[in-house]
Amino acid sequence: MPNLNDIKKRVKSIKNTQQITKAMKMVAAAKLRRAQERIQEARAYTNKMAEVMASLALRTSPNLHPLLEIREPKKATVIVLTSDRGLCGSFNASVLKMAENYLKDNQDKYDEFSITAMSRKANDYFKRRDYKILHYYENVLSSADLSYQNAMEISTTVIDKFLAGELDEVYIAFTKFKSAIAQEVVLERILPLTPMKVEEGAPVVEYIFEPTAKELLDELLKRHIVTQILGAMLDSIASEHGARMTAMDSATNNASDMIKKLTLLYNRARQASITTELVEIVSGAEALKD
Numbered sequence: 001m002p003n004l005n006d007i008k009k010r011v012k013s014i015k016n017t018q019q020i021t022k023a024m025k026m027v028a029a030a031k032l033r034r035a036q037e038r039i040q041e042a043r044a045y046t047n048k049m050a051e052v053m054a055s056l057a058l059r060t061s062p063n064l065h066p067l068l069e070i071r072e073p074k075k076a077t078v079i080v081l082t083s084d085r086g087l088c089g090s091f092n093a094s095v096l097k098m099a100e101n102y103l104k105d106n107q108d109k110y111d112e113f114s115i116t117a118m119s120r121k122a123n124d125y126f127k128r129r130d131y132k133i134l135h136y137y138e139n140v141l142s143s144a145d146l147s148y149q150n151a152m153e154i155s156t157t158v159i160d161k162f163l164a165g166e167l168d169e170v171y172i173a174f175t176k177f178k179s180a181i182a183q184e185v186v187l188e189r190i191l192p193l194t195p196m197k198v199e200e201g202a203p204v205v206e207y208i209f210e211p212t213a214k215e216l217l218d219e220l221l222k223r224h225i226v227t228q229i230l231g232a233m234l235d236s237i238a239s240e241h242g243a244r245m246t247a248m249d250s251a252t253n254n255a256s257d258m259i260k261k262l263t264l265l266y267n268r269a270r271q272a273s274i275t276t277e278l279v280e281i282v283s284g285a286e287a288l289k290d
Contacts (some may be wrong), residue, residue: 004273007266012260018255024087032180032241039234041149043191046231053224055197055217056217059207062192065217066163067149067225070192073168077134077158078102078187080122080175081236084142088248091175092121093187099173102187103131116158118233134161141237151230159225162191174232175239181246183239190228193221223251 011221062068082092101121103113117123123136135157136210142151161167170191176184209216 004266005271007262007269009142011262013268014255014258014262016260018252020249021186021248021255025245025252028241028245028248031246032238035234035238035241036177039231039238039244042231042234046227049224049227051196053193053220055221056213057193057195058206060213060217064214065221066219067159067191067221068193071168073109075114075167076106076110076112076169076171077116077161077167079118079154079158079170079172079190079232080126081172081232082119082121082125083140083236083240084120084139086121087247088240088244089247091183091240092125095173095175096122096125098185098187100126102127102171102173116154118154118236141233141240146233146237148226148230151226151233152239155226155229158191159222167191172229172232173244174236177235177238177242180242183242188228188232193224 007146057068060068060072078099080095081087082095087091099115107113114132115126116134117136119141120138121134123138127133135154140146140154158167158170162170169189171187171189173185173187176186178184192231208212209239
């Protein structure tokens, strides 16, 4: 039979942990509301920008701009967006698994593969497995001041390497936010730009460009890359808070279940102890009579 003091100490420990998980859930919920507002404000713009650029890529020659150039893929990088901290369920593991599976499935396709880590978890994970880390951006996604400038810094780096021929393809792996309890892990190619798909046999309407197509592409393409990276970062932040809120809610409920079970065990142990004492007293009294 378990010791009563041990059970009491364990119940107290679980209650303390439960208070922490409750507090973390409330903090995550507050941060989620702010992050959700930001992603909702940005998503309409990023989606329309992606649609417009895919349409332009369909109607222009890849030779008009180097960011549209489709080369034989020899060198590629995956920008991996995870969190800097844990305690958010399978949020990090899902993104890391998707990125690593892509690397393993396409290792014969590329001569060189690298990781652009956007957080500590991604950097630590791939560094331990001896993958090449092209860049590591620390505390970007955990910053409350995430801005367009942060995304521009990252996009400038990959664009410069793409133009210099150091990269032939750039992918981004992140978690797309749908709701507090639903997120989707995706991997998308952001360089070179993927043209819009049209149904077979469907007519492609030509555009008249003013100013020239090259001038428009030169202005819009870099802005588009920045916008897509920023949108992915905002999606990832909102998804992280949603995953952490769900994980902490589950942990709080599990703690309640454990407390109930331990309380029942404590009561049974206490009842058994009392019964044993009574039996000993009665036995002693009977022995004295004899």
